[in-house]
Amino acid sequence: MYPNDSIAVVIPSYRVTRHILGVIGGIGPEVTHVFVVDDCCPDKSGAFVREHCKDPRVVVLEHEKNQGVGGAVMTGYQAAIAAGAAVIVKVDGDGQMDPRLIPSFIVPILAGEADYTKGNRFYDLEQLRTMPPLRLLGNAVLSLMSKVSSGYWDIFDPTNGFTAIHADAARHLPFEKISRRYFFETDMLFRLNTLHAVVVDVPMDAVYGDEVSNLKISRIVTEFLAKHFRNFFKRVFYNYYLRNMSLASIELPLGGAMLAFGTVYGLQAWLHSARLGTTTPAGTVMTAALPVLMGVQLILAFLAYDIASVPRRPIHKTIWSRIKHA
Known part of the structure; x- marks a missing residue:
């Protein structure tokens, strides 16, 4: 065959x-x-x-x-x-x-x-x-x-x-x-x-x-x-980062940092309000929620780029074959 x-x-x-x-x-x-x-x-x-x-x-x-x-x-x-x-x-x-x-x-x-x-x-x-x-x-x-x-x-x-x-x-x-x-x-x-x-x-x-x-x-x-x-x-x-850099190289760390900041800040504000028995101010809620929303959006944008980057060109037909026959 x-x-x-x-x-x-x-x-x-x-x-x-x-x-x-x-x-x-x-x-x-x-x-x-x-x-x-x-x-x-x-x-x-x-x-x-x-x-x-x-x-x-x-x-x-x-x-x-x-x-x-x-x-x-x-x-x-x-x-x-x-x-x-x-x-x-x-x-x-x-x-x-x-x-x-x-x-x-x-x-x-x-x-x-x-x-x-x-x-x-x-x-x-x-x-x-x-x-x-x-x-x-x-x-x-x-x-x-x-x-x-x-x-x-x-x-x-x-x-x-x-x-x-x-x-x-x-x-x-x-x-x-x-x-x-x-x-x-x-x-x-x-x-x-x-x-x-x-x-x-x-x-x-x-x-x-x-x-x-x-x-x-x-x-x-x-x-x-x-x-x-x-x-x-x-x-x-x-x-x-090592082989190439693109917009996705910025989206993932920035999105992760914003998500972490919003989550930690929001939890601290919620715990503080719970101890005092008061309502969390709207400005504080927005300060926590906005980084979380933006962070999630940036991480999703990175995932979309990563999914679209699945290899499509077989390497044995391109790079390695040229090296072998050089």
Whole structure:
């Protein structure tokens, strides 16, 4: 199907011995390399694949220490780049992802429409009935936080691990800085935005079997929330102050300052009046309300600019390709 392009699949392997052979068996002939990364699996999944899988495309890589899904994928990315792959697809080994969909993830990249594609299980509303309610709620919350922190306002389902990336974009990722564990997929989006890479959603069905998820709601509201805040402020600094400046660079800090001033001043005035048992003067109310209203308007104007700034030009077709062929 793709005579001039080498396609690699990376499968992080940790406690998936019941499913991984079926996943490998479902990978079509369009794929030229399959890298199974045994992330110090207690079930010895790497040795299991070596023993039972006869597919000549399969190469097993092993970690001496567990590095999490992010660490396993980064190892696979580096191996795929070294093998000369043009596109690298990441598929989980637990059977939740249908390998027959791989062409759907590859085509937008080879057509020059995207640098990175990812699955989205929310396109078909009928299929959402198969998703456990807790996962549905968690994904909705994570998607909203991811939009703010990553800057990709037009995508959903950020924790979806069925992804593909052009090698020219992957080789410019800071492999050593990307989150190694559950925050990996979301952190990838943040890193891609700092490269101005184009990300496109690919519709897919939600499939749930006997696999066990280790993602906890408590982790979402604590660790994930803190990391989303960190990535948001880093992204804003990179895109609006370090690399470029625009009207939005003024709107956000000015709006935040006015909102904070109006809120603090208004609360102090209200508490003071409450202690004295008097009515707050109209002038004091206006002095507090006006900065709050203006601050909200400025922040909304920044968000409108940020939404309109989602990357639209694939970097593998422009900047990096010119550098590579210079």
